[in-house]
Amino acid sequence: MDKRFPRLVYNPVSALGALIAVIAALTFLLLLGLTLSGRFEGNPYYGIFVYLVVPAFLLPGLILIPLGMWREARRRRREGVEELPTWPRIDLNKPHTRNAAIVFAVGTVVFLLMTAVGSNGAYEYSESVNFCGKTCHVIMLPEYTTYHNSPHARVACAQCHVGPGADWFVKSKLSGAYQVYATLMKKYPRPIPTPVHNLRPAQQTCEQCHWPGRIWGAQQKVFHHFKYDDANTEVPITLLLKVGGGDPAKGQPAGIHWHMNVGVKVEYIPRDDRRQDIPWIRVTDRQTGRQTIYQDKEKPLTAAAIAAAKPRTMDCVDCHNRPSHRYRTPDDLIDEALWTGNVDPKLPGIKRALVAAIAADYTSDAEAERGIANAVTETYRKEHPEVLKTQELALNKAVLAAQEAYRENMFPAMKARWDVYPDNIGHLRNLGCMRCHNSSHVSDEGQALTTACTTCHTITSQGTGPTLQASNGPDGLPFVHPEDIGDAWKETACSECHTGKQP
Numbered sequence: 001m002d003k004r005f006p007r008l009v010y011n012p013v014s015a016l017g018a019l020i021a022v023i024a025a026l027t028f029l030l031l032l033g034l035t036l037s038g039r040f041e042g043n044p045y046y047g048i049f050v051y052l053v054v055p056a057f058l059l060p061g062l063i064l065i066p067l068g069m070w071r072e073a074r075r076r077r078r079e080g081v082e083e084l085p086t087w088p089r090i091d092l093n094k095p096h097t098r099n100a101a102i103v104f105a106v107g108t109v110v111f112l113l114m115t116a117v118g119s120n121g122a123y124e125y126s127e128s129v130n131f132c133g134k135t136c137h138v139i140m141l142p143e144y145t146t147y148h149n150s151p152h153a154r155v156a157c158a159q160c161h162v163g164p165g166a167d168w169f170v171k172s173k174l175s176g177a178y179q180v181y182a183t184l185m186k187k188y189p190r191p192i193p194t195p196v197h198n199l200r201p202a203q204q205t206c207e208q209c210h211w212p213g214r215i216w217g218a219q220q221k222v223f224h225h226f227k228y229d230d231a232n233t234e235v236p237i238t239l240l241l242k243v244g245g246g247d248p249a250k251g252q253p254a255g256i257h258w259h260m261n262v263g264v265k266v267e268y269i270p271r272d273d274r275r276q277d278i279p280w281i282r283v284t285d286r287q288t289g290r291q292t293i294y295q296d297k298e299k300p301l302t303a304a305a306i307a308a309a310k311p312r313t314m315d316c317v318d319c320h321n322r323p324s325h326r327y328r329t330p331d332d333l334i335d336e337a338l339w340t341g342n343v344d345p346k347l348p349g350i351k352r353a354l355v356a357a358i359a360a361d362y363t364s365d366a367e368a369e370r371g372i373a374n375a376v377t378e379t380y381r382k383e384h385p386e387v388l389k390t391q392e393l394a395l396n397k398a399v400l401a402a403q404e405a406y407r408e409n410m411f412p413a414m415k416a417r418w419d420v421y422p423d424n425i426g427h428l429r430n431l432g433c434m435r436c437h438n439s440s441h442v443s444d445e446g447q448a449l450t451t452a453c454t455t456c457h458t459i460t461s462q463g464t465g466p467t468l469q470a471s472n473g474p475d476g477l478p479f480v481h482p483e484d485i486g487d488a489w490k491e492t493a494c495s496e497c498h499t500g501k502q503p
Helices: 002-009 012-037 044-079 095-126 129-134 137-148 157-161 166-184 256-260 303-308 330-340 350-359 365-383 392-409
Strands: 219-226 234-241 264-269 280-285 291-296 441-443 457-462
Touching: 002 012, 002 044, 012 044, 012 095, 044 095, 095 129, 129 137, 129 157, 137 392, 219 330, 256 264, 330 350, 330 392, 350 365, 350 392, 365 392
Parallel strands: none
Antiparallel strands: 219 234, 234 457, 264 280, 280 291, 291 441
16 A cells, blocks of 8 residues: 555646646756856846746646645545555655655755745845846836936945845835836836835935944035036036034034934924925924924914824935936036036037927937937027038037937936926025025024025135136135126025026
8 A cells, every 4th residue: 555655646737747846947957057157147037037937837836746646645535446544654664665755855955955046046136226227127217227327326226225124125025016016007107206205214224334423524516517608608616515513422413414313303294295395393402302393484384284294304315315316407417518528618509509408308218319419400500500510520429418418317208307306405406405494494482494505515616717716714705696696596596597407
């Protein structure tokens, strides 16, 4: 009786399971070897096939083997072919039982090793930049492209979006399951809305590299702006950004990084999901415990709205909200191209022509490429026809630079570009700092949040040629607007005129 028990494996279902398992195992080993050789490095779909699709066949194949044996045993009992024991009798003194045990043990070890390798490979692949950026090519193309042009291009996506620890890994995979469904069913919005409301706190991600207690002092920044006149007049401005300190042992935290919650805790209630309208702010001194509440005096929140809201504790991403996915404005892109020489500033009115061409609405990349070239050519045909003959090569180079800038920052398929993704660093193109520092937020004692320029930066030089001004003094220079608008710039937010394209 015992000799016939292993014969239960000889049935169509078990045979099919064994065939599937063997083919899947051999395929996995072959593809794993090709992966280790680097032949398919960079292919986003190859990893999915190796670590997810092939193992998905191996396990069902192994399950079919005992399932077929169970069905075969039931059939034999039902038909009265023979009487079979309910459970197998293990006697290693019998050669066939011993051989079966050896096969089972070796098979189990091999299966566990393959499972360990496959699981680790699947984990690492699902956390890779290729998986995040290329698998859902159309949807993630804007994020993937801007990521590679960011200061964090060597930081893997998962290090910021997931971070260390099993709990956030599980949360990210549960969230990813819905994203897979939304991708397959085409239920994703265009553009993808921001901010990410379930993003992990910056203290657990950003501050793993950027140590708050070791940030202080000032940083020199040089901004190269060019006017929209025919001469493309350069108007550089050099200033010291008062980054400030985060180490109370070296004095009271101050400057821009006063907001880092080292010396104080800053909380706020936004009026909108995008956190661009902030009517209520609470500042808590960590040493004394004293709290100060600032409210928008023009449109304050009601007491009921405040009671129902859950204040958000300010962290890095409230200002650094585009650390790796910054969609730069046409104005910034052409300023940089003029400064680096990718666009010849001697071409009359070239900034005006290129910014207008890039900022136009296009429905596809191909249409944008044609539209930029045609728009620039038409502009010069009307305004400077001589350039088309005398500076054709320089003009063509400028058009190519504009087309490349467009491809790296504007994505019509996902409707992603600078004017739908505000950048909260600074206050020139978007409200940024002025969401709070706008003279409208006042405490119960009548104290308004500061709007003084010198709170965050000191201008050391501005202008060029005959308009150049420089200062070595601690107070720096008062800002002088490059255009002749007097003091009108003091009465409004910079972003109302500086929209990222020609005002």
